[in-house]
Amino acid sequence: MEVTIVIPNYNGLRFLEDCLTSLEAQSYPAHILVVDNGSTDGSAEWIRENHKAVRVIGLNENTGFSKAVNIGIQKAETPYVILLNNDTKVKEGFTEALVRAIKKSERIFSVSAKMLDMKNEEIIDSAGDLYCALGWAYARGKGKPQDKYDVPARIFSACAGAAIYRKSVFAEIGYFDELHFAYLEDLDIGWRARIYGYENRYEPSAAVLHMGSASSGSRYNLFKTGLSSANSVYVIGKNMPFLQWVLNLPFLVIGYSVKTLFFIKKGMGAAYVKGCMRGLRRCFSEEGKKRKVRFQLKRLGSYCRIQGELWCNILRRL
Numbered sequence: 001m002e003v004t005i006v007i008p009n010y011n012g013l014r015f016l017e018d019c020l021t022s023l024e025a026q027s028y029p030a031h032i033l034v035v036d037n038g039s040t041d042g043s044a045e046w047i048r049e050n051h052k053a054v055r056v057i058g059l060n061e062n063t064g065f066s067k068a069v070n071i072g073i074q075k076a077e078t079p080y081v082i083l084l085n086n087d088t089k090v091k092e093g094f095t096e097a098l099v100r101a102i103k104k105s106e107r108i109f110s111v112s113a114k115m116l117d118m119k120n121e122e123i124i125d126s127a128g129d130l131y132c133a134l135g136w137a138y139a140r141g142k143g144k145p146q147d148k149y150d151v152p153a154r155i156f157s158a159c160a161g162a163a164i165y166r167k168s169v170f171a172e173i174g175y176f177d178e179l180h181f182a183y184l185e186d187l188d189i190g191w192r193a194r195i196y197g198y199e200n201r202y203e204p205s206a207a208v209l210h211m212g213s214a215s216s217g218s219r220y221n222l223f224k225t226g227l228s229s230a231n232s233v234y235v236i237g238k239n240m241p242f243l244q245w246v247l248n249l250p251f252l253v254i255g256y257s258v259k260t261l262f263f264i265k266k267g268m269g270a271a272y273v274k275g276c277m278r279g280l281r282r283c284f285s286e287e288g289k290k291r292k293v294r295f296q297l298k299r300l301g302s303y304c305r306i307q308g309e310l311w312c313n314i315l316r317r318l
Contacts, residue, residue, distance in 0.1 A: 157190020
């Protein structure tokens with residue numbers, strides 16, 4: 001087999017039957033590996049009893065998305081790894097389409113699937129992720145008709161909720177950053193791959209239904225807001241060289257001011273600002289400094305291409 005499907009799971013028992021059954025119905029062969037993050041709902045035991053071909057790695061506590069998928073990636077013995085959220089249901093041809101897409105070039109690091117809204121599959125949940133100079137990461141096409149996103153495309157980064165990765169590249173650029181715990185870890189690793197000269201792509205023929213916010217409970221909540229805001233600052237400090245940070249500072253001030261007002265209106269302004277401060281402190285911490293991507297002149301072309309996208313994606317977002 002060429003691919004291992006890694007599913008991080010935390011108390012996702014109510015979703016697993018649809019997810020695993022849809023995977024087992026795929027005609028393209030793949031190993032399936034569930035990394036259970038210390039679930040208390042009996043998920044791991046249920047999988048072992050009802051889906052015996054699925055390998056389960058049980059962790060003693062909730063280590064977060066990043067560590068769980070890192071364990072899965074490292075245990076995989078295939079050249080490609082698909083990361084898949086537990087609250088998904090894949091369409092026929094999903095696995096084969098992703099493998100076929102990533103094989104098109106050795107410079108492709110990841111390929112994001114066409115994620116559809118579980119409640120209305122005519123609507124896009126994500127057609128890959130984009131990032132702009134305002135410091136905003138956003139799902140391409142979210143809430144729009146799915147038939148508008150039927151063409152393969154380059155994207156800033158793949159959404160790790162349903163994407164394939166070339167395993168050999170992790171040895172070069174590093175694995176998912178476990179300081180993220182959850183949220184924006186896929187933006188970080190996709191950005192890092194771009195700096196190293198790799199591509200991230202979107203493949204519309206690999207379709208998957210996605211419930212969304214299965215672990216955190218809702219799209220906006222204090223837990224998610226605190227983590228996301230901290231990670232949004234950290235990912236900038238980690239991946240932008242000083243001069244690029246200065247170049248984007250006016251845009252970042254505007255972007256973070258708008259987001260602060262947005263979360264104040266939702267009653268979560270304090271959580272957002274405190275999260276940003278935690279992210280800033282993390283940038284200057286010993287652990288944060290160790291993980292910073294060091295600027296190398298030979299990668300100047302990559303930085304220039306990325307910067308062009310950051311500006312262009314402001315217009316796309318607005």
